[in-house]
Amino acid sequence: MVTNLEEKTQKKILWHSSAHILAMAVKRLYPDAKLTIGPAIENGFYYDIDMQAVTDEIKQKIQNEIDKIIKENIKFVKEEITIDKARQMFSDNAYKLEMIEELEKAGERQVCIYKNNDFFDLCKGPHIKSTGVVGALKLTKISGVYWRANSKNKMLQRIYGISFPDKKQLRQYFDKIEQAKKRDHRKIGREMDLFSFHDEGAGFPFFHNNGMIIKNELIKFLRKEHNKMHYQEIQTPIILDKKLWVQSGHWDHFRENMYFTKIDDVDCAIKPMNCPGGMLVYREKVHSYRELPLRIGEFGLVHRHELSGVLAGLFRVRCFTQDDAHIFMEENQIKQEIVGVIDLVDKIYKKFGFDWNVELSTKPENPFGSDEIWEISTNSLESVLKEKNINYKINKGDGAFYGPKIDFHIKDCIGRNWQCGTIQLDFTMPEKFNLEYVGKDNAKHRPVMLHRTIYGSLERFMGILIEHYAGKFPLWLAPIQVKIINVGLDSVKYANKIYKIFFDNNIRVEVDLRDESVGYKIRDAQNMKIPYIVVVGENEIKENTITIRTRDKKIQKNIKIDEFIENILNEIK
RNA sequence: GCCCCAAUAGCUCAGCUGGCAAGAGCGUUGCCGUGGUAAGGCAGAGGUCACGCGUUCGAAUCGCGUUUGGGGCUCCA
Numbered sequence: 001m002v003t004n005l006e007e008k009t010q011k012k013i014l015w016h017s018s019a020h021i022l023a024m025a026v027k028r029l030y031p032d033a034k035l036t037i038g039p040a041i042e043n044g045f046y047y048d049i050d051m052q053a054v055t056d057e058i059k060q061k062i063q064n065e066i067d068k069i070i071k072e073n074i075k076f077v078k079e080e081i082t083i084d085k086a087r088q089m090f091s092d093n094a095y096k097l098e099m100i101e102e103l104e105k106a107g108e109r110q111v112c113i114y115k116n117n118d119f120f121d122l123c124k125g126p127h128i129k130s131t132g133v134v135g136a137l138k139l140t141k142i143s144g145v146y147w148r149a150n151s152k153n154k155m156l157q158r159i160y161g162i163s164f165p166d167k168k169q170l171r172q173y174f175d176k177i178e179q180a181k182k183r184d185h186r187k188i189g190r191e192m193d194l195f196s197f198h199d200e201g202a203g204f205p206f207f208h209n210n211g212m213i214i215k216n217e218l219i220k221f222l223r224k225e226h227n228k229m230h231y232q233e234i235q236t237p238i239i240l241d242k243k244l245w246v247q248s249g250h251w252d253h254f255r256e257n258m259y260f261t262k263i264d265d266v267d268c269a270i271k272p273m274n275c276p277g278g279m280l281v282y283r284e285k286v287h288s289y290r291e292l293p294l295r296i297g298e299f300g301l302v303h304r305h306e307l308s309g310v311l312a313g314l315f316r317v318r319c320f321t322q323d324d325a326h327i328f329m330e331e332n333q334i335k336q337e338i339v340g341v342i343d344l345v346d347k348i349y350k351k352f353g354f355d356w357n358v359e360l361s362t363k364p365e366n367p368f369g370s371d372e373i374w375e376i377s378t379n380s381l382e383s384v385l386k387e388k389n390i391n392y393k394i395n396k397g398d399g400a401f402y403g404p405k406i407d408f409h410i411k412d413c414i415g416r417n418w419q420c421g422t423i424q425l426d427f428t429m430p431e432k433f434n435l436e437y438v439g440k441d442n443a444k445h446r447p448v449m450l451h452r453t454i455y456g457s458l459e460r461f462m463g464i465l466i467e468h469y470a471g472k473f474p475l476w477l478a479p480i481q482v483k484i485i486n487v488g489l490d491s492v493k494y495a496n497k498i499y500k501i502f503f504d505n506n507i508r509v510e511v512d513l514r515d516e517s518v519g520y521k522i523r524d525a526q527n528m529k530i531p532y533i534v535v536v537g538e539n540e541i542k543e544n545t546i547t548i549r550t551r552d553k554k555i556q557k558n559i560k561i562d563e564f565i566e567n568i569l570n571e572i573k
Numbered sequence: 574g575c576c577c578c579a580a581u582a583g584c585u586c587a588g589c590u591g592g593c594a595a596g597a598g599c600g601u602u603g604c605c606g607u608g609g610u611a612a613g614g615c616a617g618a619g620g621u622c623a624c625g626c627g628u629u630c631g632a633a634u635c636g637c638g639u640u641u642g643g644g645g646c647u648c649c650a
Contacts, residue, residue, distance in 0.1 A: 053576070158645075199640065419649080453650070459650085525611095535610065
């Protein structure tokens with residue numbers, strides 16, 4: 001029996017061998033090209049090569065050469081050689097020499113090479129027997145990348161590809177990609193009239209009525225949960241004096257990502273985060289230990305100047321709404337509050353059927369605050385995770401400049417991971433803003449602060465939901481919940497009457513009275529992914545009932561209106 | 574920001590080895606039809622071919638630049 005793990009290993013071997021074939025093809029066509037590294041990745045493989053820019057035309061040439069090499073069925077031959085011999089063989093390739101040096105430093109006396117006829121590459125293997133084992137190999141995308149991912153280094157060409165033992169599997173792979181494209185939120189967003197983007201503002205989403213319904217429902221839902229947990233809600237301004245951002249440290253650490261403007265000659269910044277405004281609200285009055293923990297939420301619109309190349313539909317935008325909250329507390333309340341947030345996160349994600357996992361990010365390179373503070377805060381996050389028996393991955397050096405964080409990643413229904421929520425512990429911001437509370441001892445103390453989001457960005461979360469549901473939102477989120485379709489002119493009056501009943505019950509309903517065939521109107525509603533289509537005609541008028549067709553094409557006849565309304569109101573809850 | 578690719582009607586796309594008036598389907602508008610669970614028929618409107626500059630007798634088509642979008646790199650909610 002072939003286990004999953006073995007299968008994976010086999011794939012990796014095939015893909016890595018494919019990278020060699022790619023390299024061989026490039027070397028045949030461009031003998032001066034310098035190979036660097038060519039690993040197997042999650043889906044396929046790539047090879048980073050120092051060569052001229054790979055245009056479509058060149059890509060096609062390489063593809064043709066690859067097809068030839070596969071036909072030639074050339075053997076992979078392993079050979080062990082000394083470091084010195086390797087240096088000789090790769091003397092014209094500075095990248096490989098650098099890698100050989102590293103191997104030597106790591107204590108290797110010998111290195112391995114793989115040969116295919118007169119082509120050879122530094123590689124520890126293993127490989128397939130011969131190039132003919134690859135049944136189908138297709139180059140996919142091209143990207144410019146820097147050697148060692150450092151923009152000071154030379155730019156290389158990364159050529160990506162995918163391969164399989166046979167053509168059928170290759171076709172299946174591309175079919176699957178086609179399927180995934182069908183749920184692209186940009187496409188569905190247009191079809192369902194949710195949002196748009198315009199040349200006049202790259203990366204700034206425009207929400208249409210249908211999109212706003214979803215956004216508002218998401219806010220309404222979270223607000224209700226916040227209330228249950230005694231959160232307060234505030235709103236802070238979008239433009240504030242630059243001074244504030246200098247004080248908060250964003251000027252030093254985040255300036256590159258901020259937008260600036262002037263008001264009456266005063267330098268101002270558009271907020272990229274909500275916390276500094278929140279600090280001012282806290283500082284407004286004297287707080288007692290009796291008020292703590294103080295949980296203050298804000299649905300805050302923030303603007304960040306993201307690099308143009310990273311913008312991607314709602315997934316990556318330049319202005320978005322954070323479901324931000326700041327919790328001010330005493331040190332001994334840290335654990336209980338983190339537990340509270342984790343429980344809330346779990347509750348919210350479960351509502352959408354998302355599985356989630358956690359990553360812990362530790363002290364970055366240019367942090368605020370002493371090592372001691374970082375240790376205390378990192379430990380408290382970690383200990384909660386341990387106590388709650390939550391598995392987590394550590395991201396070393398990935399924390400915010402003001403504190404360590406826990407990031408929540410959700411998995412959508414086609415298995416993709418998305419970072420959404422985050423909990424960030426912060427000992428430094430309260431200090432910078434001189435926050436205080438009066439303790440039981442009647443002395444002043446500094447509160448500890450916690451930043452957290454659950455959706456992360458309402459915009460991104462919506463994008464994820466659109467793809468997760470493929471536009472078939474659960475009833476409570478569906479922009480239009482019920483569509484009424486009349487059969488014939490005689491049922492117009494009845495259709496309007498039914499419409500009013502739904503409308504008066506706060507159900508999002510539309511009635512389609514157009515002079516079109518029933519089939520046509522059903523198709524239209526179906527394409528809009530409307531959960532319930534209500535059809536009324538002569539039969540329904542006679543019985544004073546309705547006929548219902550669900551999004552999944554289930555038809556129920558002779559349904560009493562009151563009964564149906566009661567059912568869907570329950571479903572919406 | 575960097576690399577590759579793209580931009581033609583509201584949408585999806587054809588035309589693009591330079592050459593009559595710019596093409597289709599869907600949508601939209603009007604008329605005819607009055608329908609029973611995924612497209613009824615006919616007719617009309619709709620485009621400075623993203624923008625700017627150039628090459629040419631002539632540019633949607635070729636070149637350069639800009640903008641926007643897509644896929645990567647890097648970054649991130």
